[in-house]
Structure formats: C-alpha cells, structure tokens
Amino acid sequence: MVPFRRAILALQGYIPGEQPKEKGFVKLNTNENPYPPSPKVTAAIYEFLSSSSLALYPPPLSDTVRQKAASVYGVPEEWVLVGNGSDELLDLVVRVFVEKETRVVYPVPTYTYYRVLTLIQGGTPYEIPFPEDFSLPREFVTASGHLKFLCNPNSPTGTFIPPEDVERVLEASSCPVVVDEAYVDFAPSSTLPLLERYENLIVVRTLSKSFSLAGLRIGFLFAHPYIIRELVKVKASYNVNILSQIGAYAALEDFEHARENIRRIKKTREWFSQRMEELGFFVYPSEANFVFVRRKGINLFFLYEELKRRKILVRYFPEWPDALRISIGTDRDMELLCAHIENILKERSHV
Amino acid sequence: MVPFRRAILALQGYIPGEQPKEKGFVKLNTNENPYPPSPKVTAAIYEFLSSSSLALYPPPLSDTVRQKAASVYGVPEEWVLVGNGSDELLDLVVRVFVEKETRVVYPVPTYTYYRVLTLIQGGTPYEIPFPEDFSLPREFVTASGHLKFLCNPNSPTGTFIPPEDVERVLEASSCPVVVDEAYVDFAPSSTLPLLERYENLIVVRTLSKSFSLAGLRIGFLFAHPYIIRELVKVKASYNVNILSQIGAYAALEDFEHARENIRRIKKTREWFSQRMEELGFFVYPSEANFVFVRRKGINLFFLYEELKRRKILVRYFPEWPDALRISIGTDRDMELLCAHIENILKERSHV
Secondary structure (H helix, E strand, C coil): CCCCCHHHHCCCCCCCCCCCCCCCCEEECCCCCCCCCCHHHHHHHHHHHHHCCCCCCCCCCCHHHHHHHHHHHCCCHHHEEEEEHHHHHHHHHHHHHCCCCCEEEEEECCCCHHHHHHHHCCCEEEEEECCCCCCCCHHHHHCCCCEEEEECCCCCCCCCCCHHHHHHHHHHCCCCEEEECCCHHHCCCCCHHHCCCCCCEEEEEECCCCCCCCCCCEEEEECCHHHHHHHHHHCCCCCCCHHHHHHHHHHHHCHHHHHHHHHHHHHHHHHHHHHHHHCCCEECCCCCCEEEEECCCCCCHHHHHHHHHCCEEEECCCCCCCEEEEECCCHHHHHHHHHHHHHHHHHCCCC | CCCCCHHHHCCCCCCCCCCCCCCCCEEECCCCCCCCCCHHHHHHHHHHHHHCCCCCCCCCCCHHHHHHHHHHHCCCHHHEEEEEHHHHHHHHHHHHHCCCCCEEEEEECCCCHHHHHHHHCCCEEEEEECCCCCCCCHHHHHCCCCEEEEECCCCCCCCCCCHHHHHHHHHHCCCCEEEECCCHHHCCCCCHHHCCCCCCEEEEEECCCCCCCHHHCEEEEECCHHHHHHHHHHCCCCCCCHHHHHHHHHHHHCHHHHHHHHHHHHHHHHHHHHHHHHCCCEECCCCCCEEEEECCCCCCHHHHHHHHHCCEEEECCCCCCCEEEEECCCHHHHHHHHHHHHHHHHHCCCC
C-alpha cells in the first residue's frame, strides 16, 4: 500500500449528476440547456478540421478566445483566464490560496464542489447557513478567512444576491472573494462591473449553461492581472483543447443566439414555477436555469425515483431530502414533467 | 493585496515551448507529430457533431474511451483513467501523494514539470543527476521518498531505461513510481506489462505524440484500482470534453495508422542522428520522437536564434545551454534543417 495523503483518503469526492447511458431520457438533472448551441459553433469546428491539424498543441492561454471574451465582457485581455470548464478555474483559485490551516468561507447550501476543493488542499471549510429567505448571511460579510465563495445565482436554490449586497462582502473582506456566476446569464445583473473597483474580486463564468456548450468545457475567470499571473503558474500548459477554443470563439461571436435561448428559458421558468406552486410545492424564487422545489419535511426520493422510472431525470440531493432541483427544459419537457408529477402525487394521495 | 500561498508566489511556472502566431514555421520544438492523425478521428467528430448535441455534459470517466484503452492496452477497465492530456494526470498523482514535507524523487535532467508540480504542492523535489550515459542512477533505486518519477524515454535527452532496470526501482521502492511513457511508442518496450506485479507502478501515456493528437489533449493513466479511486476523487467531474473523447476513441480504433507514422519517424530519426553526428554534434541515443544534440561547452543559443530567423523552431533550454532538443519532423523538414545548420555553422567557422 502506497502513502496517500490523509486528506485524500478521508475525502468524499464530488458526485456529479447522472449521465444516463440509455437514450430517451428527459434530462433535467444537471442544468444543461435544452436548446442547441449556435450553428456557428459546429461550422467553425468543421472549418478548423478541414483546414488545420490536430497534431499541434493548442495556444496555452487560448489567445483568440481570451481576446474575444475580453472584448465581449468589457475587460482588458490580461484580466481573463480561459479554463477547461469553470470547475478547473475554481480548482486553480483554491490551489493558489488554500493550504493546511487556511479557512474557506461560503454560505450553504451551495455547490458542494467548494467543500471538496477545500478539503483536497487540506484547508478548513467554514460554512455559514443562508437565512430562510436566502438573502446574504450577515456573517458571510464579516467572517474572516483566506478565500470566500459565493455562488450567484446559487445552486441548488436558484436564489440571487444583488451586486449591491455582494459589494458589502468585497468591502469588508481582505481575502479574495470568488463570485461563481455560472448561472448569471439567467439573472438580472452581474458583479463583473465591480471588478475594476475591487482587486479582491474574482468572477467565474461558463459557456456550459447559457451557451449550451457543456460538452466543450469552457469557463472564464475574470480578475486583476496580479491574480491571473499566479493562476497561470498552476494551470497545465495546454489546459484547453483546440476544438473547444475554436467552438468557444464562435459561440461568443454569436451571443445573440444564447440571448434568445436565455429569454425562452426564463419564460418557461416563470410558468413552470407557478405550476409547481399550484401543485403544492414551495418554489424558491429562481434567477437561474433551474428551480428548487420543496415540500417541507417530506422526503422526495420517491418522486425522483418514480420520475426516473418514467424516463425523466431530476436532481435529488441526499443532503436536502425534502427538495428537488429541476433544470428548465423546453416547454414540452416541462409540460410532460408537470403532468407526471401531478399523476404521481395523485397516486400517492398521502403526500 | 490578497494572501497567496507562499509556495505559489515563489514558484517559477513551467514554460511551454513557443507556439508561433505567424504561419510558415517548421516546428521542431514541442515534439509534435509531423503527420496528421487518422482520418477516422476527423470523421468521428464530424459524425458526432451532425448527430448529437454539445449542450450535454460529457461522461465523467470518458467511459467508451476508457473501455477502448483498456482493451487496446490489455488491462481491466478499472485500471484506466482518462485525462485532459497526460499533464492533468501527472498533476492528479502529485496532488494525491504530495504535501508539505514530502519528498519527490526523480533523475535530472528531465521534464521540468515534475519539479513545478511538486513545488505547487509545497513538497520537496529530490533531484538525482543521471550518469553521463543516462543509465539508471543507482541512487534513484535506493532513495526514499513519497513519490518517484521516471520519464522514459526521457525528455529532453531521448534516452531510454529498459523495463528490467525500471523493475529494480519498483522492487526497492515502497512509494508509488510514475513511469511517464509519453514517448514510449517510439521505444522498444514499455513497463505496462509490469503493472500486474507491482501495485506501486503508475504508467502514464498520451495520444499527443505517437497519435498526432496534441490538439485534443488526451492522456491515459494505468494503475491498480485502489490508486485510480483516489485520483478520481481529485479530478474535476467533467475533465475531458466530448469531442476529444470521440476523437480518442476513433484514434485507438485505428492504431495501425499511428504505427505507420511511428515507423516513419523512427526511420527519419536514425538518418538524422547520423547526419548531426557528421555535423559535429554529440547525439544522445534516442528512443523518442526527438533527439538531444550537444556541443559540449558551447552555448547553442545562437543556433536556436538563427534557425528561428530562418523559420525553423527547435527547443533551447537555458538550463542546458550547450544542447538543443530537436523534434523529428518529416524527412523534408529534417533535410532542410540539416542544410541550414550546415550553412550557419560554416558562416560561424569559429564554432
């Protein structure tokens, strides 16, 4: 037996949502976009494959995508880092700031990967419960630590903290504050404009949700160059493959395509949320491409399971057994889901 | 200013070989394959793009590629981990075994990324010089540590340690031993068959060199399942994008295509090595897709620079100023290079 680090042996790894091997599922469990990405993405990849070679290493800093992201998001190029999905970028941040005896602060419930990343580094997670209404926990503003995370909109709840409140955290904290904006394109506003004024702000984005590109693994990190510089030291030389670089550039060129899908998803989210309330669920107000629905005190595992039997996948977290996280699919997906839920609940009239 | 880890601030990151932005270079600096990958790779990616969506997350463990690699390399599926290039896999290994006060042992000169990875974790590199003939350093067998690396064939020298000698390291070491076989397809034999007998052996491979797929970022790690299990905890959920998974599978299906290119490259390597000797260089015996050529005591920066001016890129490492690492290109590339070198040396007759 070889000598693993203790922190690793003790670790419970992050468990991603199921990727069913069978076809035919309505997949509402990992917040994927139900609409295809811009056709320009595929076209650009075709074009690359027909004219260039896969035998060459990709640009280490994904230069063209980086420049494009800088111009689209209105920051200088040196303030951008392109990653193999936003997960890689979150990981890099933790590796640069966290080690044994350092403290990582974030409100819970939230994306459990922050906890996993902290424990991998041997750091100490300091978890602050959100208040009932999922507004900013006062203690999150004042707590001291070496790194703070705020998932905004938050997963799994979909709730949103307005940038004015995030600003209070930035002002009160001497440590870096990561605002994970994976879902922000479905929300009213971003913290990105605060970047110039707060040198401890790190904003992380992804093309996985609003741009329908989860398969390509493209994330962006925005921060002051003195932070980017240290992150670059830790990242692998060629972290983003060439086809994803090509695809990401094309996607950013056609932002309007994503915007149109965002509009559709938000519209579906509104009527679906209302329908779920009518079906007796508490629905957290969502600014993301999913909703968190709850029946206080009732374990919803049966509902998750019965839906799965009927080929609809939603997300059940054992940590929050009386709730389900449901991604927003097409109108048709959601109609189908509502009909099944209604049907299942009727059958189990004790619920 | 926010509190970076000291190890990171002190770190000199790994510097990858230049990726020229201008076109028209003969690129012999990063050991890329001069021949294109199997046409089946492109065909498979086309096929995927025309029939499936990029909006879905890829399989977290790259299942189909993993199964294919298991069958191609003759190990059970649970013994394989697919990575975003072999660099990601090397990184995962270091994160699982190395922390403050642990020691990482490897012979030098070698791939400098081992040093960078060790320092990122706050570990201590223990570097053992290769003997003049680049055979196995005796101290590498006996030294104690928490992790050992052996790049085999070695970069930048191209020299090769036969598996019988690697076996001595495995037998004498209680720690895991990583054999980085990025270049092994150009060598006579692999340590992979030793895997069954040594539970401390970790073998790392890549499709970047022999399969002409540096652009896709695909690496494989082979080890006992008890090691794979811990590595999986640390890796990001969706570490390999879907197009690279599709392409890697197709490449492994057409191993014969790679084999043919390997044969050509080895043939070129033989005559090129001889020509370089005739031009007055010491040429380390290479079992890789590059050669390390030396003029003892003479700084070869001028040659690197003059070649670059003539649009040929080779690799100059400031740490080994009297040598150059030259990737094996096509016969035509190498003829051109030889002609230029001859010409440059003539002009500077003092060399």
